[in-house]
Amino acid sequence: MSVTYALGFEASGVACGLKSSGNKDLAVVVNRGPLQKAAAVFTTNRCQANPILWSKEVIKDQQVSAIVLNSGGANCYTGPQGFQTTHATAEALAEQLGVASSDVLVCSTGLIGEQLDREKLLSGVTAAVQSLSGDGGVFASEAIMTTDSVAKRAQAESAAGWRIGGMAKGAGMLAPGLATMLVVITTDANVDSNVLDFALRAATRVSFDRLDSDGCMSTNDQVTLMASGASGVRAETSEFEKLLTQVCKELALKLLDDAEGASHNIHITVDGAASEDDAVEVARSVARNNLFKAAIFGNDPNWGRILAAVGTTKAAFDPYNIDVSINGVLISSKGQPAGDRNLIDLAPRKVDININLNSGAQIATVVTNDLTHKYVEENSAYSS
Amino acid sequence: MSVTYALGFEASGVACGLKSSGNKDLAVVVNRGPLQKAAAVFTTNRCQANPILWSKEVIKDQQVSAIVLNSGGANCYTGPQGFQTTHATAEALAEQLGVASSDVLVCSTGLIGEQLDREKLLSGVTAAVQSLSGDGGVFASEAIMTTDSVAKRAQAESAAGWRIGGMAKGAGMLAPGLATMLVVITTDANVDSNVLDFALRAATRVSFDRLDSDGCMSTNDQVTLMASGASGVRAETSEFEKLLTQVCKELALKLLDDAEGASHNIHITVDGAASEDDAVEVARSVARNNLFKAAIFGNDPNWGRILAAVGTTKAAFDPYNIDVSINGVLISSKGQPAGDRNLIDLAPRKVDININLNSGAQIATVVTNDLTHKYVEENSAYSS
Numbered sequence: 227m228s229v230t231y232a233l234g235f236e237a238s239g240v241a242c243g244l245k246s247s248g249n250k251d252l253a254v255v256v257n258r259g260p261l262q263k264a265a266a267v268f269t270t271n272r273c274q275a276n277p278i279l280w281s282k283e284v285i286k287d288q289q290v291s292a293i294v295l296n297s298g299g300a301n302c303y304t305g306p307q308g309f310q311t312t313h314a315t316a317e318a319l320a321e322q323l324g325v326a327s328s329d330v331l332v333c334s335t336g337l338i339g340e341q342l343d344r345e346k347l348l349s350g351v352t353a354a355v356q357s358l359s360g361d362g363g364v365f366a367s368e369a370i371m372t373t374d375s376v377a378k379r380a381q382a383e384s385a386a387g388w389r390i391g392g393m394a395k396g397a398g399m400l401a402p403g404l405a406t407m408l409v410v411i412t413t414d415a416n417v418d419s420n421v422l423d424f425a426l427r428a429a430t431r432v433s434f435d436r437l438d439s440d441g442c443m444s445t446n447d448q449v450t451l452m453a454s455g456a457s458g459v460r461a462e463t464s465e466f467e468k469l470l471t472q473v474c475k476e477l478a479l480k481l482l483d484d485a486e487g488a489s490h491n492i493h494i495t496v497d498g499a500a501s502e503d504d505a506v507e508v509a510r511s512v513a514r515n516n517l518f519k520a521a522i523f524g525n526d527p528n529w530g531r532i533l534a535a536v537g538t539t540k541a542a543f544d545p546y547n548i549d550v551s552i553n554g555v556l557i558s559s560k561g562q563p564a565g566d567r568n569l570i571d572l573a574p575r576k577v578d579i580n581i582n583l584n585s586g587a588q589i590a591t592v593v594t595n596d597l598t599h600k601y602v603e604e605n606s607a608y609s610s
Numbered sequence: 611m612s613v614t615y616a617l618g619f620e621a622s623g624v625a626c627g628l629k630s631s632g633n634k635d636l637a638v639v640v641n642r643g644p645l646q647k648a649a650a651v652f653t654t655n656r657c658q659a660n661p662i663l664w665s666k667e668v669i670k671d672q673q674v675s676a677i678v679l680n681s682g683g684a685n686c687y688t689g690p691q692g693f694q695t696t697h698a699t700a701e702a703l704a705e706q707l708g709v710a711s712s713d714v715l716v717c718s719t720g721l722i723g724e725q726l727d728r729e730k731l732l733s734g735v736t737a738a739v740q741s742l743s744g745d746g747g748v749f750a751s752e753a754i755m756t757t758d759s760v761a762k763r764a765q766a767e768s769a770a771g772w773r774i775g776g777m778a779k780g781a782g783m784l785a786p787g788l789a790t791m792l793v794v795i796t797t798d799a800n801v802d803s804n805v806l807d808f809a810l811r812a813a814t815r816v817s818f819d820r821l822d823s824d825g826c827m828s829t830n831d832q833v834t835l836m837a838s839g840a841s842g843v844r845a846e847t848s849e850f851e852k853l854l855t856q857v858c859k860e861l862a863l864k865l866l867d868d869a870e871g872a873s874h875n876i877h878i879t880v881d882g883a884a885s886e887d888d889a890v891e892v893a894r895s896v897a898r899n900n901l902f903k904a905a906i907f908g909n910d911p912n913w914g915r916i917l918a919a920v921g922t923t924k925a926a927f928d929p930y931n932i933d934v935s936i937n938g939v940l941i942s943s944k945g946q947p948a949g950d951r952n953l954i955d956l957a958p959r960k961v962d963i964n965i966n967l968n969s970g971a972q973i974a975t976v977v978t979n980d981l982t983h984k985y986v987e988e989n990s991a992y993s994s
Binding site: 271272273274300302303304305307308337338339340440441442443444445514515516517520521523524526528529530531533534535536537538539545558560561562563597598599601602603605606607 | 824
């Protein structure tokens with residue numbers, strides 16, 4: 227399961243007191259080899275947390291022995307003291323595993339601007355190393371949760387004999403620029419480093435990058451892929467990319483499903499676009515429109531708000547030759563009303579918006595959530 | 611007061627049945643001259659309502675005799691039938707006033723995608739013409755309201771003997787690209803057409819364009835300025851621009867104060883920017899961040915969300931040399947926490963966010979609102 231579904235990995239998740247709830251808050255994933263290759267993508271937010279600054283250096287040689295992740299604090303905008311905490315965490319884990327600290331990635335998640343309790347963190351590292359196991363993936367996936375209501379895990383297996391497993395956390399600040407959230411994916415396939423890197427970028431581009439729950443980009447997002455080669459099987463590149471994309475999409479949809487306070491999962495597909503970039507731009511403009519998102523919460527097929535959002539983009543289209551369908555009902559066509567809005571049932575959680583720009587053959591889907599009272603409640607009632 | 615504060619104008623506001631509430635829903639403002647100069651700015655949304663398409667043609671010769679505005683329907687995405695309704699409205703008003711329909715502007719506001727009842731609209735035009743008066747500005751300002759809870763009016767007088775008066779409506783979909791909302795401003799100054807146009811663009815750029823209540827740009831926004839010259843006084847250009855900007859800012863703040871469901875008015879000032887555009891980009895990124903807006907609703911000085919928003923922009927700055935103050939308390943400086951968050955009192959409606967990029971001498975302020983339960987309620991409970 228999770229990151230220990232693939233051979234060659236051990237993991238653990240422990241509680242070290244960073245979360246006031248007493249829940250698990252520190253995870254470690256170790257790659258026992260024989261290979262220790264890795265790739266990672268990071269948030270494109272320019273305001274980046276200390277663990278991001280650290281991990282970007284570590285990943286440069288594409289060699290990673292282990293990753294340590296904590297919830298209960300983002301360690302972002304905590305200055306030199308915060309960076310030293312990240313460094314000390316990597317050093318402590320490296321020493322106990324007998325590896326180089328320059329091969330240890332660090333991730334943090336939680337409130338920005340608060341120092342992490344270094345003593346608790348380091349005692350957590352020791353406890354996590356002591357409880358490492360080949361079955362520890364589930365515990366690790368629990369330890370990275372913040373406002374998540376469930377742990378997110380996914381896996382896939384190739385008929386050729388290799389596996390991919392992964393875990394993710396994230397329920398708010400969900401709008402990646404390149405990478406997103408905290409995600410760790412492991413594989414026991416034998417894959418070249420450049421393929422790992424290429425496949426990870428290709429997979430995240432059509433999965434996490436198409437998830438835009440609330441338009442807010444995090445300072446701490448990191449997606450890490452580690453390969454052990456423990457299956458002894460060399461993966462065929464296109465199959466590896468396909469299964470990796472499948473795992474990323476499954477994790478992205480689980481994040482969507484658990485987004486803070488959401489009552490609808492909205493799939494916005496833009497078809498007939500002149501380019502894929504145009505399709506993504508148009509879909510994202512709708513995904514970020516608060517009036518549209520509030521209407522969906524109210525089960526109101528208010529398609530005028532969709533077109534008002536589309537009109538703010540620079541994509542190629544004739545504004546009076548756009549088709550809009552909601553849950554399969556064509557509701558506006560060629561600049562005027564089409565079908566009967568009373569035929570649209572917005573009660574189910576899943577909502578399909580289809581926008582045809584009639585300007586080309588490209589297509590893309592961005593997934594988002596509605597804007598609800600619970601979203602406002604969860605993000606106003608306490609700091610997170 | 612309102613649009614009849616300046617000499618040379620008559621106005622009226624009547625109920626013609628477009629609003630199911632029976633409230634006033636049609637306004638007319640007539641310029642009795644001797645001059646009939648005008649300027650207008652329009653939404654930059656590419657999906658534009660029929661009255662926008664019409665008015666853009668009318669304004670080309672900078673000559674306007676009258677403007678008719680209806681609430682109770684946006685007449686947007688209503689196709690050729692909708693355009694004919696706009697045209698018929700202008701024709702009817704022109705005929706009754708004895709002017710050319712090509713000198714009559716039309717504005718509409720309300721739900722997108724529904725045909726206006728042409729018969730009600732035309733009977734409203736007749737009633738409005740019959741009740742035109744030099745004191746009718748207040749009625750006109752009431753007739754353009756949609757979800758507004760109060761009518762918005764402003765005025766200014768020059769010691770030289772000329773006046774400016776105005777009215778505005780708008781409570782949602784408040785994020786202009788160039789113009790915004792429905793605004794009509796009148797003056798009895800004698801001003802050249804090119805000065806009218808220049809002054810209006812300059813004034814809206816620093817007033818309505820800096821108002822971003824909910825990030826959603828309308829399909830129907832129009833700001834119209836009409837000059838009668840009835841004071842007989844030629845306005846000095848810089849003073850005219852100054853008073854016009856003052857009136858626009860006052861109307862913009864009244865829109866902010868009445869924005870749907872809002873409990874805070876948030877003034878986001880970005881200082882130390884390399885350019886004014888940078889300052890606006892950074893301020894707007896914060897104004898559109900739902901997590902930040904929800905935190906302010908919860909009276910939570912969650913400054914990490916401010917920096918996370920700033921980091922998504924392309925403005926010139928060092929992310930670890932930014933100062934953030936909330937209500938005068940320096941809360942983050944040089945990439946780490948600064949003051950005590952407990953000193954920040956977010957109970958008052960007005961909130962001041964100051965962000966110093968330490969990268970130049972330019973400054974700009976964007977005003978926005980918080981994200982509240984009432985906003986979600988008002989925009990989900992019914993179509994608007």
